[in-house]
Amino acid sequence: MKKKLLKSFVIVTLLMFVSLVYFIGCSDEATPSLYNPPSTTGTPEITSVDPPAVAIGAVTAITITGKNFSSDVSKMKVYFGDEAANILSASPTQLTVISPNVSGDMNIRVANQSSVAFSNSYQYTLTPAAEDFYPAAGDSVNRPYSFVFDKSDNIFSYNASLGVYQITPDGVATLYSPKSGEAYWTSMRFGPNGVLYGVRGSAQAIFTIPANAGGTVKNSVWVSLTPATIKIAKIEFDPLGNMWAAGKNTAIYRIKSDKSYVSFPFDYNVTAMRVFVDNGTTYLYVAAQGTSSTTIKRLPIDANGDLGTPEDYFDFSANYGAEYTINDMTFAADGTLYLATDLPSPIVYINTNKSHGLLYQGILLQSPALSITWGNGNYLYYVRTRMNETSGKFKLAQAIVKMNMLKPGAPYYGM
Known part of the structure; x- marks a missing residue:
């Protein structure tokens, strides 16, 4: 009996094995797998x-x-x-x-x-898009305010309470002219024969430093406008050799090389000024601060050196807020206008088609820009104000910042 049962079990098992082999052999599908390897491409x-x-x-x-x-x-x-x-x-x-x-x-x-x-x-x-150029990190003594370049790309910077320093292209600074009675100059320009002109912002006088001052010659009054209530904060030269002077007054002043001057009515606080030739016409561009807003205006300068009717160029307050101030301005050779402001991102650019924006936003430190000037090449420079901790402790020096623009600036006149 046991032999019969064993024989039956063997036969059944054999039949099941043969059936399994048959079904496996007849299947066209591969056995599913839990591993699915990623597709690959060639090496980039x-x-x-x-x-x-x-x-x-x-x-x-x-x-x-x-x-x-x-x-x-x-x-x-x-x-x-x-x-x-x-x-x-x-x-x-x-x-x-x-x-x-x-x-x-x-x-x-x-x-x-x-x-x-x-x-x-x-x-x-x-x-780098921007880097501190002068003074060295941690220097809280030398605080630049206004500055200009000479034809050799040397910077002449008015350092607060010290005087004018000459800074070579590789960053070596020496005293050029010790301070006189002023705290600092709010605007500087080179004129003919290497004479350096400057203004204090709180006085009606324009001051000069002779060429090659050598570190000992102080500035002196070149011309003093009347009445004494005039405050000159900004100066600029045009292609005719005229100097333009303005500030918180009721006029803009044209001063000739013989020190004679005339006034042109303009009832705004002028916080920035620059001459630029646009399509053959010479214009004086100004940041005109009124009682509630600031607008950039431009005034044509005719062949006689007279100012024409002001025209609105760009409404700064409407685009960036009436609470902010334009401290200085300059142009690229292509006509783009750059503004030094006290906005959190301090440099504003305005293209010739009036499109505009914030230069190097997120790269420039959030501290107001006091002045802005193009060097002789493709670098634009501005003065970043001193940065302090919220406790008032010194954090970062007031500095001249160098920005790579990959394009040149418009010419400055007077030199």
């Missing part, structure tokens, strides 16, 4: 970069061309050194990025999540 490769060698860190849009990229921005990473860039757009062959806020020589590398390896390295240089 950089073939070119535009601009090809140098860009301004955190400012310039950089285009990287190559292969084995992805149109899905979330799958791509671009590194400048060890810092990731901000990817603006992506395709399988091209990436447009803004670099991180770093500077120096470094490698660009591209990573694609669908690839197991980084791209080749591309040698690149990032220059």
Whole structure:
């Protein structure tokens, strides 16, 4: 009996095994798996970069061309050194990025999540958008207010309570003219024969320092306007050699080289002033502060040196708020106007089509700009006010900040 049962069990087991083999052999589908390996592409490769060698860190849009990229921005990473860039757009062959806020020589590398390896390295240089130029970090004694450049790109800076210092292009500073009775100058310009002109903002006089002052010659009065209630805060030269002077008065004053002067009615507080030639017409641009708002106006200067009718150029208060002040202005050669203000992001640009914005927002420190001047090359400079802790403790020196603009400024007249 046991032998019969064992024989039956063997037969049944054999039949079940044969059936299983049959069904497995007839199936066309692969056995499902819990592991699903990712799809991969070739290793990313950089073939070119535009601009090809140098860009301004955190400012310039950089285009990287190559292969084995992805149109899905979330799958791509671009590194400048060890810092990731901000990817603006992506395709399988091209990436447009803004670099991180770093500077120096470094490698660009591209990573694609669908690839197991980084791209080749591309040698690149990032220059800083802005950096403190003068004085040295931690120097709380030298506090620049107004400044100008000579033709050799030396800076002449009025340092509060000290006088005028000459600063070479490599940052070496020496006393040029010791202070007289003033706290500082609110505006400075070079005139003919290397004479340096300046004003205090609280007086009706214009002062001069002769060329090659040598660190011992103090400034002296060149001309004093009347009545004594006149306050001159800003000066500027035009292509005819005339000096223009203005402040919190009821007029703008034209002063000739023989010290004769005339007034042109203008009932505003002029907080900034610059001459610029636009399409063949010479204009005097001014920041005109009224009782409740500030507007940039421009006045044509005719061949006789007379001012024409003012015209509104840009409504600053309507765009940025009546509580903010324009402290200085300058132009790029392409006609873009730059304003030094007390806005949290202090430099405003105004394009020729009147579009506008904040220069290097998020890069420049949030501290008011007192004055702004273009050097002889592609760098724009401004004075950033001293920064203190909320407790009043000194934090960061008042400094001349150097900004890389990759374009030149408009000419200054008088030199």
